Amino acid sequence: MSDITQKKMEQIAQMWNARGKGLITHMALEIEEVSTEGVRVRMPFNPDFCVDAEQSLLHGGILTALLDSVFGLANFVAIEGVSTMATLDLRVDYLRPARSRADVIVQAHCFRKTRHIAFNSGSVWFAGHEDAEIARGTASFALTRGETSLFDAMKKGKTS
Amino acid sequence: MDVQTVNANVSRVPFFRFLNFEVRSLDSLHAEAEMTFDDRHIGNPIMEYYHGGIIASFMEATAAIAVQPDFADVPAKPINLTVDYLRPGVKGPLFARANVTRKGKRMASVSVLSWQTDREKAVAEGLYHFLLV
Numbered sequence: 001m002s003d004i005t006q007k008k009m010e011q012i013a014q015m016w017n018a019r020g021k022g023l024i025t026h027m028a029l030e031i032e033e034v035s036t037e038g039v040r041v042r043m044p045f046n047p048d049f050c051v052d053a054e055q056s057l058l059h060g061g062i063l064t065a066l067l068d069s070v071f072g073l074a075n076f077v078a079i080e081g082v083s084t085m086a087t088l089d090l091r092v093d094y095l096r097p098a099r100s101r102a103d104v105i106v107q108a109h110c111f112r113k114t115r116h117i118a119f120n121s122g123s124v125w126f127a128g129h130e131d132a133e134i135a136r137g138t139a140s141f142a143l144t145r146g147e148t149s150l151f152d153a154m155k156k157g158k159t160s
Numbered sequence: 161m162d163v164q165t166v167n168a169n170v171s172r173v174p175f176f177r178f179l180n181f182e183v184r185s186l187d188s189l190h191a192e193a194e195m196t197f198d199d200r201h202i203g204n205p206i207m208e209y210y211h212g213g214i215i216a217s218f219m220e221a222t223a224a225i226a227v228q229p230d231f232a233d234v235p236a237k238p239i240n241l242t243v244d245y246l247r248p249g250v251k252g253p254l255f256a257r258a259n260v261t262r263k264g265k266r267m268a269s270v271s272v273l274s275w276q277t278d279r280e281k282a283v284a285e286g287l288y289h290f291l292l293v
Contacts, residue, residue: 020205021199021200022201022202022203022204023202023203023213024203024211047174049175050174050175051234051235052233052234057234058175060238060241061179061213061216061220062175062213064213064216064220065214065217068212068216069211089243089244089245090216091240091242092216092241093239093240094238094240
């Protein structure tokens, strides 16, 4: 974590924990590890995200949403001077049925960044079962460079 | 399979209730659905855009219903997906239309289009595969 400035860490913590509404808040994501090499995030089990009556089988879509969110975080950490970013495309392979009430762990990183585009990949598994990946995803993001950071834009509110 | 029966099935799936959508029309190869905007769907809290993962989830749900509208227990098993995000999904209803391009014995391929006020201005386009066995 030494390659991340304390300031940036604080910004990330604020951005993710103090936004108050939206899916990321609802997923109650906890950041476990952050570096320019990649990020690891934990999503606590939530019965709302299941498809079965017993509420032990997660819908694939929530894993897709999780990957999309964590890719955004990985880009924010790995790339300096990004004002906004938008998901361009996303591919997810569902490798196993996501049947468990364990927390979900996502590991993601930005494997290539250019002026306009960031490329990401990530893996998903249940806590304690790192050897049994349940999903894997890749995505590309369109970056808008600028002085105003994503965090500053969020603090200032809707200005554009 | 009538729309009322399918919506009754939809309302039994916890995650489908979380998404909060209703099937509007259905035939042997298509399904069309409408999702109501909610704060928990937001990805960008400043602009109040839909989260890309919510759009992909809604499209997956619509695709699964097009493939297996009469699902008994859980919706059709997804294998993988690719989504192209074309425009931001703004605050308001979101629509999806799933078209089953091929349904074999073991696999189905489904293309899905998502839009808001104008069908010609797609928010996202996706391809989904399902395992039928």
